[in-house]
Amino acid sequence: MVERCENCGEQMSVTIHVFQKYVHFFWIPFLPAGKTGISECANCKQTLTEKQMPASLLATYQNLKSAAKIPIWMFSGAALFVVLFIGLKINEQNKNRENAKLILAPKVGDVLEVKNKDKQYTLCKIVDLRGDSVLLISNKYQSSDPAGLSALKDSAYSEEISYIAKPELKKLFDKGDVIDIHRE
Ligand SMILES: [Zn+2]
Structure with a gap:
């Protein structure tokens, strides 16, 4: 609860949630793809998307959003891809030498x-x-x-x-x- 709700006027009743989006490939998380979020008032239950947030809320939201760390597992697919690619290259080089x-x-x-x-x-x-x-x-x-x-x-x-x-x-x-x- 960080902010005053502009809808119902309740103090410190608004919570902000930041969500990290990611691209997946056959359900394997491949790469992170930007963040989104909502605010939610515990008192009046109003929820606002990023676009609907008033300026006061938006500033707090932006801070939280830039501070939110990207979980490393969201790179799983990309990392797997790089490992496979290097493996194939090494294999190909060995075969050529042979x-x-x-x-x-x-x-x-x-x-x-x-x-x-x-x-x-x-x-x-x-x-x-x-x-x-x-x-x-x-x-x-x-x-x-x-x-x-x-x-x-x-x-x-x-x-x-x-x-x-x-x-x-x-x-x-x-x-x-x-x-x-x-x-x-
Ligand atoms: Zn409210």
Whole structure:
């Protein structure tokens, strides 16, 4: 009870409540999003929103509002998002480092995710190694999106064998045309 009520004239009968709003994402609080509040008179039960408050009340309300701390749990979603993002980045870096090693020493059975000239993605399987040459067969199917490649894993491969020299394969990897390598 901090203020005199201008409605009923009762002294020290008005309480101010400040509410912190937040944005949620699937019911997980994501980020705080501004404050709102009301005043309430214990005597006449009048409630006023921020816009309806008389100047005297508004000043007190503004003070309370700026003093109100934002609960840290309201950042839960954003914090989770940052942690996930960093985790994904580290994972990606590790995978790239691992792939850079694998591409230098290809093995029979390796499956490469490859981007071709038409910007289509497919899988190439290493079937043999002869000296400096890598012998590959391509999957018969293509995907316009690398995410679709996992669906191709069990589909048929062409019987046609193509050759590529190891240094050329490394070049394709460096160019980003070999986007991933799977080794059992
Ligand atoms: Zn009142």
